[in-house]
Amino acid sequence: xxxxxxxxxxxxxxDEEFMDTxxxxxxxxxxxDDDGDDDDDVDDSxxxxxxxxxxxxxxxxxxxxxxxxxxxxxxxxxxVLSISRVSASILLLRYNWNVVEVHQAWFADEExxxxxxxxxxxxxxxxxQNSEELTLCGICLxxxxxxxMIDVGCGHPFCxxxxxxxxGTAIKDGxxxxxxxxxxxxxRVAVGQDMINMLASEEDKVKYSYYFLRSYVEVNKKIKxxxxxxxxxxxxxxIGSGINDICCKCTHSFCWNCIEDVHSPVDCGTVAKWxxxxxxxxxxxxxxxxxxxxxxxxxxxxxxxxxxxxxTCREPCRYEFCWLCLGKWxxxxxxxxxxxxxxxxxxxxxxxxxxxxxxxxxxxxERWAANExxxxxxxxxxxxxxxxxxxxxxxxxxxxxxxLKFIADAWxxxxxxxxxxxxxYAYGYYLPEHEHAKKQLFExxxxxxxxxxxxxxxxxxxxxxxxxxxxxxxxxxxxxRIKLAGLTTxxxxxxxxxxxxxxxxxxxxxxxPASE
Amino acid sequence: MKNPVDGFSAGLVDDSNIFEWSVTxxxxxxxxxxxxxxNAVMSFPSNYPNSPPTVRFTSDVWHPNVYPDGRVCISIxxxxxxxxxxxxxxxERWTPVHTVESIVLSIISMLSSPNDESPANVxxxxxWRERRDDFKKKVSRxxxxxxxxx
Numbered sequence: 001x002x003x004x005x006x007x008x009x010x011x012x013x014x015d016e017e018f019m020d021t022x023x024x025x026x027x028x029x030x031x032x033d034d035d036g037d038d039d040d041d042v043d044d045s046x047x048x049x050x051x052x053x054x055x056x057x058x059x060x061x062x063x064x065x066x067x068x069x070x071x072x073x074x075x076x077x078x079x080v081l082s083i084s085r086v087s088a089s090i091l092l093l094r095y096n097w098n099v100v101e102v103h104q105a106w107f108a109d110e111e112x113x114x115x116x117x118x119x120x121x122x123x124x125x126x127x128x129q130n131s132e133e134l135t136l137c138g139i140c141l142x143x144x145x146x147x148x149m150i151d152v153g154c155g156h157p158f159c160x161x162x163x164x165x166x167x168g169t170a171i172k173d174g175x176x177x178x179x180x181x182x183x184x185x186x187x188r189v190a191v192g193q194d195m196i197n198m199l200a201s202e203e204d205k206v207k208y209s210y211y212f213l214r215s216y217v218e219v220n221k222k223i224k225x226x227x228x229x230x231x232x233x234x235x236x237x238x239i240g241s242g243i244n245d246i247c248c249k250c251t252h253s254f255c256w257n258c259i260e261d262v263h264s265p266v267d268c269g270t271v272a273k274w275x276x277x278x279x280x281x282x283x284x285x286x287x288x289x290x291x292x293x294x295x296x297x298x299x300x301x302x303x304x305x306x307x308x309x310x311x312t313c314r315e316p317c318r319y320e321f322c323w324l325c326l327g328k329w330x331x332x333x334x335x336x337x338x339x340x341x342x343x344x345x346x347x348x349x350x351x352x353x354x355x356x357x358x359x360x361x362x363x364x365x366e367r368w369a370a371n372e373x374x375x376x377x378x379x380x381x382x383x384x385x386x387x388x389x390x391x392x393x394x395x396x397x398x399x400x401x402x403x404l405k406f407i408a409d410a411w412x413x414x415x416x417x418x419x420x421x422x423x424x425y426a427y428g429y430y431l432p433e434h435e436h437a438k439k440q441l442f443e444x445x446x447x448x449x450x451x452x453x454x455x456x457x458x459x460x461x462x463x464x465x466x467x468x469x470x471x472x473x474x475x476x477x478x479x480x481r482i483k484l485a486g487l488t489t490x491x492x493x494x495x496x497x498x499x500x501x502x503x504x505x506x507x508x509x510x511x512x513p514a515s516e
Numbered sequence: 517m518k519n520p521v522d523g524f525s526a527g528l529v530d531d532s533n534i535f536e537w538s539v540t541x542x543x544x545x546x547x548x549x550x551x552x553x554x555n556a557v558m559s560f561p562s563n564y565p566n567s568p569p570t571v572r573f574t575s576d577v578w579h580p581n582v583y584p585d586g587r588v589c590i591s592i593x594x595x596x597x598x599x600x601x602x603x604x605x606x607x608e609r610w611t612p613v614h615t616v617e618s619i620v621l622s623i624i625s626m627l628s629s630p631n632d633e634s635p636a637n638v639x640x641x642x643x644w645r646e647r648r649d650d651f652k653k654k655v656s657r658x659x660x661x662x663x664x665x666x
Contacts, residue, residue, distance in 0.1 A: 139565055139612040166612055169566035173595060183611040185618075 057241035058256070060249045061223065061234045063213065070097075070216050077102050086192035087119045089212075093178050096219035118181055118190035123153035137162055139183060150199065152191055156184035163199045167191070171204045175211040227259045228252035244268075251379075253419075265502040266423040274426035278365065295319055296326045308457040309370070310334075324367060337450050338443040339363050364429040368422050374457075375418035381461070382411040389468065398473045406485045410460045413488050417453045417495050421446070427502060437509040445501050449494040456487040524620050526558075535560040539571075541620065543659060547628040548652055549577075552659035556588070558616070568593045568610035571623065575662045578654040580630040580641035589636035592622050 061069075070092075076099055078088035088102075094117055095101040105113050114121065128135075134143040139162035149157035158166070162183075170177035180191040196208050217223045217234050226233045226248040233249050237256050244256040245264050253262040255271075263271045293302055297319035302311070310329050313319040320329040325336035339360060390404050424446050431439055463484075467477050501508065523542035530536060537558040543549030554577055560569040571593065573586040581589050591608040635641030643651040 162612065165563070165566045169563060169595075183613050185611060185613050 057238040057243065058246055059236045060226075061236055062249075063232055066213055066216055066234060070213070073097060073099050081106055083119070086194045087190075090117055090119060090179075090190050090192055093212075093215055097216050115188070118188040120153050120189055124155035126151075126155050139166070150195075152182045152189045152195060154182050154184070154187050154189040156182050156187055158183060160199060163195075164201065167196060167200045168204050171196075171200065171207050171211075175215065177208060178211055178215060224256070224259070226250060226252055227254055262419060263423045263426075265420070265499045266427045270426055270430050271423070273430065274368075277361070293323070293326065296321055296328075308374070308454055308461055310454065310458055324370060333451055334454070335447045335451055337367070337447045361429065364425045368425040371418045371422035371425070375415055375422065378411060378415045378418060378457070382408065382415065385411060389464070392468055396470055396473070397467060397477050399477075406481055406488070407460070407464070410456060410484050410488045413492055414453065414457050414460060417449070417456075417491060420495055420499060421450060421453060424449075424498065424502065435506075438506040441501065441506055441509050445494075445498045449491070449498045452487070452491040452494040456484075456491045459484050459487055523624065526616070529557060535562070535564075537616075539620070541623060541627075544624050544628050548655040549627045549659060552662040553665070554662055555665075556586070558619075565612040565614065567595055568614070569619070571619065575665065576658045578637075578640050578651070578658050579627065580632050580635040580637055580644050581626050582640075583636040587636070588623060588626070589634075590622050590626050590631075592619065 073092055074085050074088045077083075077091060078085045080103060081088065081091075083091075091102045091106070091113070092099070095105060113119070128146050130147050132145040132147055135146040135149060135157055136143055137149065137159040138156065139158055142159065144159045146157065149159055150163055151157040166183050167177070167180065170180050177196075180196075181187065182189045182191060193208070193212065197205060200208065217225055222239055223234050223236045225231070226235060226246075228248060228250050231248060231250040231252060235246050235248065235256070237246070243264070245253065245262045246256050247253045247262075254260065255262055255264075255268060258268040258272060260268070260271050260275060295302055295313045295317060297313065297317055302313070309323040311321050311323050313321075321327060322329050322334055322336055327334070327336060385407060390401065390407070393399060393404055393407075394401060424442075428442065428446065431442060433439070459480075463480060467474065467480060470477075523544060524539065526537050526539040528534060528536065529538045537560070539556050539558055541554045541556060543552035543554065552575075554573055554575045556571050556573045556575075558569050558571050561567045571588040573582060573588065575586075577586065583589060592610055592614055594609050630641070630644055632641040632645055640651070640654075643654070
């Protein structure tokens with residue numbers, strides 16, 4: 001392990017590449033998956049080894065899917081009410097894209113709806129419409145030949161340049177442009193998309209069409225945009241179906257309910273408190289942690305670049321320690337997940353810290369943040385593994401692609417476990433100090449899960465290297481397979497126990513007397 | 517102006533800037549503001565008439581629809597998109613067919629019939645509703661002061 005900065009840089013590059021590609025771990029799944037519903041491959045592959053597998057209760061929608069649905073709704077309204085598609089769009093915009101509501105309102109009182117929304121039955125008859133007679137434009141107060149001027153069917157003509165300015169100003173003002181009306185004072189006739197397409201600049205048309213698309217998502221309680229910056233997908237969710245975890249096609253995972261990163265088994269309330277606290281205190285804490293630590297033995301500054309917490313300092317020091325507690329790393333049963341006040345207070349670095357409250361927070365924050373960093377790194381590693389490592393291994397070790405699936409499974413497991421572990425630190429922070437039995441059970445389960453994960457991560461990250469550098473197929477590779485696959489299963493079990501315990505609020509200890 | 521409005525005169529604040537007008541509105545007869553000469557500055561945005569101008573009294577005007585800093589708050593001076601208070605119908609808002617003439621007419625009509633539904637000056641609105649005599653006193657002080665400034 002080394003601590004070169006360039007390694008650190010390459011890691012962030014991988015992240016970006018990773019965002020552009022689908023994670024398709026399961027080849028069989030990809031081949032079978034030709035039903036056009038190609039968003040499944042991300043989810044299935046990840047869910048195949050997630051801790052709490054569940055039936056998918058959401059659909060990822062692309063821009064085309066959304067526009068397709070809008071078109072369908074417009075067609076329906078336009079057919080049923082025998083009105084133009086533009087008028088149907090205006091109705092749908094006003095009634096939040098609820099076809100049933102449009103029909104109800106329309107059939108209850110068509111006249112009222114028409115006058116409220118400015119949908120005319122037929123254009124006002126104008127004899128002069130095609131004449132060249134000079135007519136005053138009510139906006140710029142110049143005269144133009146009538147046949148060069150345009151009105152929305154209400155008989156209030158304006159020149160094209162004024163229309164362009166009027167529409168442009170409305171579009172610049174925001175989505176209100178979707179309910180635009182004739183500029184004439186007190187005239188309420190609607191200006192629909194047909195007029196926009198005829199009179200607006202190209203740039204404005206794109207913006208209008210984007211607002212139009214957005215309106216569909218924003219009024220629909222069952223659809224939300226993926227919150228990842230730059231992501232173009234929306235998610236349709238079966239409300240009331242229980243599990244809120246969403247994994248978007250862009251690979252971003254979020255909670256349907258609170259839009260934060262997926263945080264099960266920890267509840268939204270705890271997450272909100274934790275995130276708020278972080279934003280409040282992160283300036284202090286990030287300053288303290290500031291990305292680098294000194295080697296506990298030789299004091300050389302170290303920036304962490306690998307995913308697991310087992311650190312080995314550079315030659316000649318070669319001191320092995322835990323990144324989190326800076327304690328000596330003796331074996332893989334190393335545990336530092338519980339906050340040991342006495343031990344910490346004995347240590348030199350703690351003496352310098354101002355408040356024990358901040359210490360406590362720092363303890364949990366550091367572990368929360370380190371696991372997130374590690375998770376992101378593991379996502380990059382999984383991608384790299386699929387792009388490069390697997391092919392290399394296939395030729396060196398003469399293995400079939402399907403025989404190497406266990407490696408991807410291990411990484412998918414690591415990513416999911418890092419995520420769960422991260423949030424359990426927010427949970428731990430808010431677990432009341434006086435609930436001794438709960439705290440004990442929680443820290444026991446978390447500790448078991450964490451050390452299992454460290455073993456798995458170490459094995460997937462480090463022990464594979466020997467086989468990558470081998471010259472010929474080796475017996476040991478089979479042993480590696482058995483070990484890694486075994487660790488994957490064991491770690492999954494540990495995390496399943498942890499998740500289950502948190503989901504039922506550590507209720508198992510309620511019946512037991514608190515052990516003091 | 518093509519159709520001059522009674523009780524109103526206008527000129528540029530500064531001859532080199534046609535976007536800033538200095539206007540004087542004479543208090544409409546048979547109202548509390550009768551006889552007052554109220555100065556105001558009308559500022560036009562560069563995309564006028566697509567966006568509305570703003571009007572700000574430089575004389576003291578005690579009125580429910582005039583902010584304490586003099587800005588006039590009437591629906592036709594608001595763009596259709598922004599309705600900070602949610603009270604106004606879109607049809608009463610600014611559209612580019614409005615002119616200085618229609619704005620001045622609206623201000624004159626505002627002076628004769630205040631709208632206390634969405635007051636810009638809450639104190640003035642309360643007084644107008646509950647203590648009309650106090651309100652009248654304050655307005656006539658404004659009128660007198662505006663005459664002294666002539």
